[in-house]
Each structure stands twice: as C-alpha cells, then as structure tokens.
Amino acid sequence: MTRPVTAPEPRKTPVQRRAVETCAAIVEAAARILEEQGAEAVNTNLIADRAGVSVGTLYQYYPDKHAILVALIRREREVLLAELRAIPHGAEDALREMIAASIRHQFVRPRLASALERIEIGFALDAEAAEMAEAIAGMSASLLARQFGALDRTDLLTAVLIARGLINAAGEGQLPEVGLAERVRNAVEGYLRALTGGA
Amino acid sequence: MTRPVTAPEPRKTPVQRRAVETCAAIVEAAARILEEQGAEAVNTNLIADRAGVSVGTLYQYYPDKHAILVALIRREREVLLAELRAIPHGAEDALREMIAASIRHQFVRPRLASALERIEIGFALDAEAAEMAEAIAGMSASLLARQFGALDRTDLLTAVLIARGLINAAGEGQLPEVGLAERVRNAVEGYLRALTGGA
DNA sequence: GTCTATATAGAGATAGAC
C-alpha cells in the first residue's frame, strides 16, 4: 500500500535563482495537469513538457514523480498553514475565521485541492510535509478548544473532520459554495453542542 | 478528467453457472488487490492471476479494467442498498438504524470500502451503478426527512455527507470505531438541530 | 545545466493454439 520511502527532496538544493524558478515551474506544471486532467494523467514527460523543460532537467531536481507531488502538497499546505497561523490565537471568533480561511484556500483552486486531498491518502509524505499536516490539524483543534472549552481529543478531531469533509464536498461541487461558511459553522457547532448535552 | 464511456457490462452475460463463478472470482480478486495493495497495484494481469484464470479469460467477460471495477462498485453498493431498503420506512428511529447499517457495511471490509469511495470520484459509472448511488443517497435523505420534518434538499445532503465522512474516516482509522454510531448521530442531529434554530 | 534519444519495464489488450 505505502510505497518505499525515497528521499523526496530535490536532488540539488537549488540555490541559484534560475534553478529555483525551474523547480517552481515543474511543481506548478504538475498542479495544472492534476486539476485539468486528473491524477491518472500526471506523468513526468507531460510535467516536463508543460513546465517548458526536458525530462532530463526535471530529473536533475527531483528523483521521481512522487517527489514532485510531495513538493506540491507541501507548497499548498504552507499557504493554508500560514493563513491559520495568522489568526489571532485568542480571537473572539476564531472558529469563524478558521472556517473562512479553509474555504478560501479550498476555492482558490478547488480541483487542485480536491485532487491533492485524495492523493495524500496512502501516500508517503516526507518528514516536513507530515509535520505540516500535523501542524494544521493541531492548530485547528487548539482554536476550537479555546472557543469551546476543554474537549476530548477525539471530539476535536471529529469537528475538524466534519468541517474538512463539507468544505471538500463543496469544492467538488457536491454542495453550493453559497452559504457554505454558515453551513460548516452550523455543523461544527451543532456537533459540539450536542456533545455537551444541548438537548 | 472523466474517461471515455465504454460499455462496462460483461461482454458475455454469463448464464452458465461456471461462468458466473468466474466473473465473481475476477471481481473478488480485484477487491482483494485493492484492499491489500491499493489502487495503483490493480492491473488486469494480477487480477487474472489472483482469480485463478488467465488474462485471456478475463477479457472474455470484461472489456477492460474499468469494467471490472465498476462491477465491484456495483456489487458493494447492492449490499448496502439492500440493507437500507430493509429498514422499515416509518420506523421510530430510522436514523439510528441507517447509521448502524452504514457503519456495519463500512467495517466489513474497511480498506475496500475506503478504496472504492476514493476510486469512484471522477470515475464514469454505468447507468445502473449511478442509479444505485442515487438510490442510496435518496433513501438516506428520505429517512432523514421523515424523522426531522421538511428540510431543504441541500441540508439533507449535508447531513448525509457528514455521516458518510465520519464513517469513512473511521474506516480509515482516523477515528475509533468504538462509540462511532453515537458520534455520527450527534453530528447529524447536531447539524439538523442547529438549522432549526436550536440556539 | 539542459537537451535528445533511448533503455527498460510494466500494463493493457489480442491472436491463435488447444
């Protein structure tokens, strides 16, 4: 199920500006293929082509396809994580802001977000990417905890899963984007209130 | 993204008992590979091998790999649909039974259920399979409607998505199976109550 | 440092023997 762990880092850590751009172009090409044609269409030849480089060059920077996708996952997570970190931790309505940030992130490139979500499952992430996933979940949970008081770990996780599930479904067109934030909020608050016996 | 629509029916509709068994063996082999090695490992040579037939024979009954997976999806859906249909439509606590049936179904072969869920997305189903998906969603929604009164279509769908999402997450080991039914129930009821202004 | 060309391997699918 899980693939052998290869070093997913760029082979050369690109220091020169030109090289950094090349790496970025490669990752972005992968992103575009993913959102335009789906996961099955992603292959190294096509990535190189769309990135405007040759396969040879691509393999100078990434040891294999997997590494490129991990880099992409990391790139996307970084954005969301930064947005979540920007939410004042003691904010009055942190939940609302958290939901808003997640929705915003999802809808910038909904097909990409959905595709990555699916890809990630059963995918060996490198240490750094895994850490970021952890950070995002932990951040969400701690924001929730602050607003709703001491809650069981699993209950917090459940709330996060509910939110993520609905936002993702919306990103895939299963739910309307209109009213989504309120819908998610209702779902999360509804669950947490049901827990604390809100008959 | 979506693949060209091929006829996913068995080439020969198998009438003889032996042929029916062969078809079943092929589909079951695909199921096992899926749960043991993941979607990427599924290929027709391996399926044939595990089914104890040759590729040639496999292609006698299915036009391509896609058709086998659709048959598998159909096989699994049929089971769930039958269970949902067995719930007395005016039952006192239809929601509880619906959740129980879904959880039971998920945990018979959790890895398989998860893998299929992921596969289905962006997968061209044949008419019959699509109908069954529709039937399952419709059935769930109508059971909910009966218990919670007239609700917006989208709200019903949201409730179904919440339930499915949590059950799936549990199937993937993200949530404990213990207490899952109550957790799902809380989530669904919490959302629906939040809607109707449960402060 | 980037390209072209290609070796290698694996998967899908078929032909033709039995």
Next chain:
DNA sequence: GTCTATCTCTATATAGAC
C-alpha cells in the same frame, strides 16, 4: 471456453551529446 504467447503502448528513468 480457457490458456499461452505476444504485440503495442506508455511511463519511468538514464546516458551521453552539446
């Protein structure tokens, strides 16, 4: 009706030229 052998295609990854 089933098998073996194989054709073809596509993808990964590398070698070697420039």
